[in-house]
Amino acid sequence: xxxxxxxxxTLRERVSDCLEDDFKHNAIRTAQEVFYVKRGELVxxxxxxxxxxxxxxxxxxxxxxxxxxxxxxxxxxNAEANGCVMHYAPTGDDALWEVLDIFEKHGATYAVKSKSMxxxxxxxxEVLENAGIKxxxxxxxxxxxxxxxxxxxxxxxxxxxxxRDAIADIYREKRGYTGSSxxxxxxxxxxxxLRDEFMEAEVGIRGCNFAxxxxxxxxxxxxxxxxxxxxxxxxxxxxxxxxxxxIPDLEALDTMLALLPRSAVGAKMTAYFSLDSGPRGAGEVxxxxxxxxxxxxxGRHTLANSEFKDxxxxxxxxxxxxxxxxxxxxxxxxxxxxYPGPMGIVLTAGLAGYDQIDTMAxxxxxxxxxxxxxPVGIPIHDLIRQHRMNIVEQGKxxxxxxxxxxxxxxxxxxxxIYLAAMKAGRPVMKAIARGEDALDENSVWIPVVKGWTSxxxxxxxxxxxxxxxxxxxxxxxxxxxxxxxx
Amino acid sequence: xxxxxxPGCMVDMIYPEIGIAAxxxxxxxxxxxxxxxxxxxxxxxxxxxxxxxxxxxxxxxxVDAYETSxxxxxxxxxxSCMNAIVNDYPIVFKDDPVxxxxxxxxxxxxxxxxxxxxxxxxxxxxxxxxxxxxxYHKSCHVTRLLGIVEPPLQLLQxxxxxxxxxxxxxxxxxxxxxxxxxxxxxxxxxxxYEKCRTIIETGADVICGADVxxxxxxxxxxxxxxSDGRLDRDIRVMHIAQILDARE
Numbered sequence: 001x002x003x004x005x006x007x008x009x010t011l012r013e014r015v016s017d018c019l020e021d022d023f024k025h026n027a028i029r030t031a032q033e034v035f036y037v038k039r040g041e042l043v044x045x046x047x048x049x050x051x052x053x054x055x056x057x058x059x060x061x062x063x064x065x066x067x068x069x070x071x072x073x074x075x076x077x078n079a080e081a082n083g084c085v086m087h088y089a090p091t092g093d094d095a096l097w098e099v100l101d102i103f104e105k106h107g108a109t110y111a112v113k114s115k116s117m118x119x120x121x122x123x124x125x126e127v128l129e130n131a132g133i134k135x136x137x138x139x140x141x142x143x144x145x146x147x148x149x150x151x152x153x154x155x156x157x158x159x160x161x162x163x164r165d166a167i168a169d170i171y172r173e174k175r176g177y178t179g180s181s182x183x184x185x186x187x188x189x190x191x192x193x194l195r196d197e198f199m200e201a202e203v204g205i206r207g208c209n210f211a212x213x214x215x216x217x218x219x220x221x222x223x224x225x226x227x228x229x230x231x232x233x234x235x236x237x238x239x240x241x242x243x244x245x246x247i248p249d250l251e252a253l254d255t256m257l258a259l260l261p262r263s264a265v266g267a268k269m270t271a272y273f274s275l276d277s278g279p280r281g282a283g284e285v286x287x288x289x290x291x292x293x294x295x296x297x298x299g300r301h302t303l304a305n306s307e308f309k310d311x312x313x314x315x316x317x318x319x320x321x322x323x324x325x326x327x328x329x330x331x332x333x334x335x336x337x338x339y340p341g342p343m344g345i346v347l348t349a350g351l352a353g354y355d356q357i358d359t360m361a362x363x364x365x366x367x368x369x370x371x372x373x374x375p376v377g378i379p380i381h382d383l384i385r386q387h388r389m390n391i392v393e394q395g396k397x398x399x400x401x402x403x404x405x406x407x408x409x410x411x412x413x414x415x416x417i418y419l420a421a422m423k424a425g426r427p428v429m430k431a432i433a434r435g436e437d438a439l440d441e442n443s444v445w446i447p448v449v450k451g452w453t454s455x456x457x458x459x460x461x462x463x464x465x466x467x468x469x470x471x472x473x474x475x476x477x478x479x480x481x482x483x484x485x486x
Numbered sequence: 487x488x489x490x491x492x493p494g495c496m497v498d499m500i501y502p503e504i505g506i507a508a509x510x511x512x513x514x515x516x517x518x519x520x521x522x523x524x525x526x527x528x529x530x531x532x533x534x535x536x537x538x539x540x541x542x543x544x545x546x547x548x549v550d551a552y553e554t555s556x557x558x559x560x561x562x563x564x565x566s567c568m569n570a571i572v573n574d575y576p577i578v579f580k581d582d583p584v585x586x587x588x589x590x591x592x593x594x595x596x597x598x599x600x601x602x603x604x605x606x607x608x609x610x611x612x613x614x615x616x617x618x619x620x621x622y623h624k625s626c627h628v629t630r631l632l633g634i635v636e637p638p639l640q641l642l643q644x645x646x647x648x649x650x651x652x653x654x655x656x657x658x659x660x661x662x663x664x665x666x667x668x669x670x671x672x673x674x675x676x677x678x679y680e681k682c683r684t685i686i687e688t689g690a691d692v693i694c695g696a697d698v699x700x701x702x703x704x705x706x707x708x709x710x711x712x713s714d715g716r717l718d719r720d721i722r723v724m725h726i727a728q729i730l731d732a733r734e
């Protein structure tokens with residue numbers, strides 16, 4: 001499983017690292033603002049049409065989830081009829097074996113790849129490199145990450161944490177780049193080195209945004225065009241398709257494509273869109289001779305049959321990352337997952353399991369902005385909370401917190417205890433606050449309380465309860481013969 | 487009009503002055519306000535931390551207390567508590583069909599304070615005067631999860647002398663999130679400091695809201711920023727009820 005990275009550090013340590021990295025912190029915040037504004041303008045422009053599209057997409061995606069086996073079969077049958085070779089992979093390991101077999105069959109040692117989350121999910125690059133196969137990322141951002149040996153900080157724009165100077169330095173150090181840090185110049189350099197790799201690579205590996213069941217087609221939505229090179233230059237092509245990428249037909253594709261770029265990057269459409277239906281046909285001048293589709297489950301059937309089935313609607317647009325008040329500060333690196341942000345918590349916990357995720361399910365204020373912005377209406381914050389409930393129910397919570405929550409249960413459901421605690425609590429708090437009305441940073445030695453007072457002051461309990469005032473108030477009214485009416 | 491009042495535990499524990507202001511406003515608008523004494527807290531901090539069954543114990547007390555109230559309408563002073571009762575209790579009681587049915591019926595009787603005044607009583611000018619510049623935090627529970635957007639703004643704009651100043655990203659979370667604040671203090675601190683910076687940038691004298699927990703969070707952060715020099719003036723933190731009750 002390669003969903004998680006940097007797991008030798010705790011989530012708290014990763015978060016602290018991110019908060020101390022001013023460049024990364026500011027870069028992500030600025031990018032979030034840009035996406036937020038651009039997306040907002042497009043959504044507003046569509047008026048009610050946006051909501052209708054969302055509802056339609058939810059219908060379409062739910063229909064597929066509810067009939068997943070039917071659509072998997074339909075897609076596989078039609079893709080096969082188009083001349084593709086289908087490989088069904090129940091797990092990530094199965095997918096890796098299938099890929100290694102394809103390389104072995106062709107004696108291939110050189111591959112180019114376009115951005116694909118499914119390959120990240122199974123850790124494909126590392127496995128291929130260990131098998132002696134050279135693999136080059138051709139998406140600009142992914143190439144930067146591969147060259148810098150860094151990890152993605154965003155699912156759509158994974159190298160967001162590097163600026164132009166850092167990127168120029170990376171290529172200077174690793175690839176002999178001699179130019180300036182002007183983006184066009186770096187891109188030109190990259191284009192030149194990548195062009196050679198496209199020509200030489202024996203295998204192209206790519207992902208798929210949507211798989212169309214009725215036509216057996218796979219699609220690719222990109223802005224750079226390198227994805228199209230990957231899917232048309234090498235003789236052998238391997239397409240990674242998660243079973244949750246399947247949609248029924250081209251009409252559904254139309255709906256999804258209206259939602260995806262608007263939600264992802266705040267654009268009506270992307271620069272490139274490919275709809276590929278099988279290998280090169282007789283008389284066609286380009287395209288691969290052989291297309292292998294790795295149809296990968298890797299936990300998705302289990303999700304489809306759980307309380308997290310809504311998550312199968314997700315199209316990885318990143319809109320929830322772009323609005324999340326937590327993601328903007330801790331970035332993808334804080335979560336330590338290739339799937340960060342709100343959708344990332346739901347997916348990572350669902351796919352990697354509760355034993356692996358540290359406190360990730362709790363790194364969320366449940367504000368609901370993600371769900372409001374989700375183009376396919378996933379109640380993301382509710383699903384995050386569902387994970388928390390499962391964690392507690394399965395006893396995977398920290399044992400030390402249990403008495404605290406049991407204490408709160410008692411405190412909030414037993415009036416005599418509540419009132420006694422209030423009475424006793426005020427003088428104690430006053431003493432700790434040295435007579436002031438709020439606990440300040442001097443109280444950080446107290447467990448639990450320090451959670452709050454390390455960053456904020458905490459107001460001391462009031463002298464009288466509101467309920468006490470209210471009773472007196474009603475008595476007063478009764479005495480004066482007033483029922484509140486004036 | 488007779489109404490039952492649900493102050494929320496923070497008002498009872500820490501900020502009675504907010505509850506007093508709200509009762510004053512409601513009574514001035516002709517409401518006969520009642521409050522069952524056997525209520526403490528909605529318990530949302532429990533389910534939001536994953537402790538659903540523990541929340542059920544607390545929630546039964548709320549349902550019992552308000553269900554028997556003779557008044558049809560229940561006014562909640564805090565949006566998030568109301569959201570817990572209306573939207574979360576059906577999950578809290580998912581394996582308790584009796585309370586599930588009771589909580590559904592009860593939920594229909596709940597109104598958030600500002601929504602109640604504007605849409606139920608049909609009043610926007612409550613007769614308050616408040617000669618200060620004010621910015622309003624559009625809290626997640628009131629704005630997004632309950633969908634109450636206009637009423638608080640309509641009420642504020644009708645206050646004599648009040649100069650409203652919108653903060654940037656007014657509907658962005660303040661970072662409270664219940665136990666999130668304690669469990670992830672580094673993140674929560676960063677989020678609330680950013681919220682405070684947008685508040686400070688408006689130049690307003692007062693920050694107000696309709697969700698007590700957010701106000702506690704923002705007040706705590708502003709106070710810390712004031713004492714460590716990141717804020718060079720006093721900014722008052724008030725519940726909207728206190729502004730509607732004001733004559734200043």
